[in-house]
Amino acid sequence: MSSASTGTDEDFGVPDDRPGGPNDRRAAAKWRDARVVEVAHPAVDAVVLRLAVPERVQHHPGQHYVVRLRAPDGYTAQRSYSVASSPADDLVELFVERIDDGEVSTYLADVVEPGDDLEVRGPIGRWFVWSGYTRAVAIGGGSGVAPLVGMLRHAHDVDRTDRLRLAVSATTRDRLPYAGELEAAGAHIALTRAPGDPHAGRLDAAAIAALVDPGATVYLCGSARFTGAMETLLVDVGQPAGTIRVERFGPTG
Amino acid sequence: MIVATTRGFLGRRRERDPRLPPGQYDVGAGWPVLTAEATPRVDADTWTVTVDGLVDTPTTWTLRELRLLTPSVYAGDIHCVTTWSKLDTNFSGISFDTLLDAVGVQDEAKFVVERSTTGYTTNLPLDDVRGGKAWVVWEHEGRPLPREHGGPVRMIVPHLYFWKSAKWIERITLLDHDEPGFWEVNGYHERGDPWREQRFDGD
Numbered sequence: 001m002s003s004a005s006t007g008t009d010e011d012f013g014v015p016d017d018r019p020g021g022p023n024d025r026r027a028a029a030k031w032r033d034a035r036v037v038e039v040a041h042p043a044v045d046a047v048v049l050r051l052a053v054p055e056r057v058q059h060h061p062g063q064h065y066v067v068r069l070r071a072p073d074g075y076t077a078q079r080s081y082s083v084a085s086s087p088a089d090d091l092v093e094l095f096v097e098r099i100d101d102g103e104v105s106t107y108l109a110d111v112v113e114p115g116d117d118l119e120v121r122g123p124i125g126r127w128f129v130w131s132g133y134t135r136a137v138a139i140g141g142g143s144g145v146a147p148l149v150g151m152l153r154h155a156h157d158v159d160r161t162d163r164l165r166l167a168v169s170a171t172t173r174d175r176l177p178y179a180g181e182l183e184a185a186g187a188h189i190a191l192t193r194a195p196g197d198p199h200a201g202r203l204d205a206a207a208i209a210a211l212v213d214p215g216a217t218v219y220l221c222g223s224a225r226f227t228g229a230m231e232t233l234l235v236d237v238g239q240p241a242g243t244i245r246v247e248r249f250g251p252t253g
Numbered sequence: 254m255i256v257a258t259t260r261g262f263l264g265r266r267r268e269r270d271p272r273l274p275p276g277q278y279d280v281g282a283g284w285p286v287l288t289a290e291a292t293p294r295v296d297a298d299t300w301t302v303t304v305d306g307l308v309d310t311p312t313t314w315t316l317r318e319l320r321l322l323t324p325s326v327y328a329g330d331i332h333c334v335t336t337w338s339k340l341d342t343n344f345s346g347i348s349f350d351t352l353l354d355a356v357g358v359q360d361e362a363k364f365v366v367e368r369s370t371t372g373y374t375t376n377l378p379l380d381d382v383r384g385g386k387a388w389v390v391w392e393h394e395g396r397p398l399p400r401e402h403g404g405p406v407r408m409i410v411p412h413l414y415f416w417k418s419a420k421w422i423e424r425i426t427l428l429d430h431d432e433p434g435f436w437e438v439n440g441y442h443e444r445g446d447p448w449r450e451q452r453f454d455g456d
Contacts, residue, residue, distance in 0.1 A: 025440050029455035068276075070257070071264035078276050078336055103265045103278070111261045118259065124453060126439035127289050224286035228401065231291040241291040242372070248286055 028057040028123050031068065036116045037091055043174050045098045046143070047109040048084070050091040053120060058087045060129035061151040062219060062247070065094060065122030069104055079104040082146040082221075082247070083123060084178070086153035092122075095146035095177055128247045130219060132158045137211050137239075139203065139230055140168045141222030142175060144249055148221060149178045152185050161185065167211055169203045169226070203230065209237040221247040272330050272340050274447035280337040286401045287335060288420065289435070290371045295421050297405035302352075302389065306365075306427035309357030316391060316406060322347045327388050327411055332447040334414040344398075344409055346390030349382050352425075358383075362427035366434060367408050367419035374434035375417050377410065378444070379427065386412055389422065414445035414452070 038050035061083070068078040085093035098109035112118070130136050130151050138148040145168045155164045166187035170176035172194045182189060188207060189199040201207070208230065218239060220227050227246050235241050270279060297316050305311035325348040332338045358379070366376050381387070387410045391398050398404035403420025410417045416436050437443055442451040450456060 025453075026455040028440070029453040069259040069262040069264070071262055072258050073264075075264040075269070076276060077264060077278065080335060107259075107262050116260055121453070124440055127435070224401065228286075228292060235291060241293065244291040246289055246291065248288065 024057050025126075027055065029121055030055075031119055031121045033117045034092070034120045036112055036114050036118060039112055039114055041109070042177065045109075045175075046177060047096045047098060047105075047112070049094045049096065049108065049112065049118075050085070051094065051118065051120065052090075053092050056092065057123060059083050059092070059123030059150075060126075060131065061087065061154040062129040062147045063123035063125050064147070065092060065120050066124060067094070067104065067108070068119040068121075069107055070119065077104050080124065082150065084146045084149045084153075086150060086157050088157045089153070092120075093150075095143060095149075097143035128219060128221070128245050130154070130164075130217070132160045132163065135163050135213060135216035136219060137165045137213055137216050138167075138219045139208075139211070139221070140166075141226035141230075142170050142249075143177060144222030144226065144247070145170075145177050145182065146221075147247065148219065149181060151219070152181070152187075165211055165213070165216075167203055167207065169222075173197060173199070203233070205233055205237060208233040208239075212237050212239045214238065214240055214243065216243065218244045219247070220244055222249060224248050270340065273338055274332055275450050276452075277332055277336055277338040277447065280339050283337075284339055284342075284402065285333065285335070285337055287333060287415075288401070290373060292401050293370050293421055294400070295370055295405055297391075300405055302406065302422055303424045304352050304356045304427070305424065307359040307362035307429060308353075308427055309359065310355070312352075312356050314352070319347055319389065319391075319406070322351050325351070325388060327390070327409060329411060331409070331411050331415055331418075334416060334441065334445065334447075334452050338447075343394055344388060344390040345392040345395070346388050346406070348385065349387035349389055349408070349425075350385065352389065353383055358427060361429040364428045364431045366426045366428065366432050367417075367422060368424040368426070369419045369421040370423045371421060373419060373421075374432075375419050376432050376434040376437055376443075377413070377417055378431075381413060381417075381444075382408075382410055382425075386410060412446070414442075414447055416441065417445050 034051040034053045040048040064080045081094040084095045140148045155161045169190040190201045303313040328343040330340045391406045407420045
């Protein structure tokens with residue numbers, strides 16, 4: 001981390017500190033009301049929200065938004081969700097995994113309808129971001145693929161799909177968000193509990209070895225267990241630890 | 254222009270625990286792992302920590318040497334900026350005051366930068382890590398601190414969001430000026446007081 005990836009503006013390729021530009025952090029931190037435009041339920045345990053964000057600050061692929069819910073008595077609950085849309089998209093797309101006892105995710109999955117307003121702030125985070133101008137290896141597990149899908153869509157938009165290599169894993173195809181889109185993009189897909197499926201398998205040492213690229217930045221996103229296992233494999237097969245950026249999804253409800 | 258209430262949202266916890274800062278929830282017995290970089294393997298036998306910068310006697314300690322100093326326990330709560338809090342937990346090690354006393358703080362020192370073996374850094378005012386506010390710890394709830402949580406040895410500064418508590422601590426440098434650390438240059442707040450909800454730049 002200290003040498004290969006500095007987290008400075010150079011990483012973004014196109015520094016842009018103008019108001020409303022991707023590095024306008026103060027504007028990004030402001031709470032605003034987003035209008036829910038589309039709601040989709042791609043799986044029983046997931047909801048995709050597409051939001052119109054007023055005075056929106058353009059995000060970098062990999063960044064997240066915070067959603068805050070407010071009860072009549074003023075009680076609030078907030079959670080962070082990765083952006084799955086490309087910066088060029090008119091809307092901000094958030095992928096939300098529904099956690100059974102999750103206070104926020106159950107509300108977002110079960111209650112929210114188009115036309116609702118949601119308090120949001122973002123985009124947040126300047127570390128787990130990809131500009132599209134550098135070589136990237138993106139590895140995701142389960143709902144951890146969401147920010148990587150944002151990267152993929154951006155790669156399409158800027159015609160840089162050659163710079164992004166994707167490997168994703170889930171238990172079954174139903175549990176792999178954006179499975180069709182990832183498949184069409186040629187991502188390495190490993191389904192760990194799908195016997196008979198053409199993508200049955202694991203992201204094992206051989207699969208990871210095929211991805212190693214010391215000159216690339218690795219974006220690794222998923223549960224603590226998944227990212228921990230992938231980190232070990234990556235370093236073992238020769239990917240420098242300093243090139244690995246990690247976004248761990250904790251058990252947030 | 255901010256919505257008065259979110260349609261149909263009642264929230265779950267009507268009896269809010271007064272130990273929870275605003276916007277935080279109780280993670281219970283769990284302890285999420287949040288780190289931006291690959292988890293390093295740090296050998297407890299060869300690990301050292303150095304306190305340097307604006308001090309009279311820059312000093313390096315091994316873990317064996319730290320264990321000979323006056324022990325100190327933090328028992329209480331910790332708060333992560335990603336909105337989880339872990340209540341009523343404890344860490345054992347030494348008070349950071351013990352190391353400051355050993356090196357001798359110079360008058361000009363006003364800030365510190367914590368540095369991990371990974372290169373991770375975080376900055377704090379000196380007053381946030383002295384006077385019984387910060388610890389260097391190697392045990393959590395009576396067991397060796399797990400690697401993914403910063404083991405063998407990490408800092409804890411529990412009155413601030415936990416990104417101010419560097420894992421795999423390697424060096425603490427005292428400065429006369431503030432030097433924003435890793436998350437501080439990546440969009441997060443300079444100080445990170447959970448009771449003021451200082452999460453992101455601009456809060």
